Amino acid sequence: MSDSTFEAFRRAEALVSNGRPLDALRELRPVLDAEPDLPSVVQLAGRAYLNSAQFRRAEEAFSRLVEMDPSDHYSLFALGKTLQRQGRLSEAITKLRLAVAMSPLPEYQEALGEVSARLAFRNERQSDN
Known part of the structure; x- marks a missing residue:
């Protein structure tokens, strides 16, 4: 990665951290063009897509990362x-269970609990009908 590409990556990283995902994606565009298969670049793009509600693009980015490294608990x-944000709870719970099994971080456990509760509620409502 060239110095200018690295600097653009760092600026995009700061923008995502500061809640400016669309600005981050603009900054990240040349980095994605230069390093489309670099996991850190794909992950940052995925975070920016997720934070800007571009769920299909986020799904593509994180799916690619999981394909590259199935043990990447953050990508899972x-x-x-x-x-989850797309309402695909059954698929979400599978990924979250794997992430928690690999690394039981509180953030992962909280997300798993939230999806589990939503699924239970949805299943309960369906059985009442």
Whole structure:
């Protein structure tokens, strides 16, 4: 990664951290063009897509990362959150369970609990009908 590409990556990273995902994606565009398969670049793009409600793009990015490294618990977590935000709870819970099994971080456990509760509620409502 060239110095200018690295600097653009760092600026995009700061923008995502500051809640400006669309600005981050603009900054990240040349980085994605230069390093489309670099996991850190794909992950940052996925975070920006997720934070800007571009769920299909986020899903594509995090799915690619999981394909690259199936043991990447953060990408599994982020993919689970992306699926959750799309209302695809059954798919989300599978990814979140894997993430928690690999690394039982509180954030992962909280997301798993939330999806589990929503699924239970949905199943209960369906059985009442």
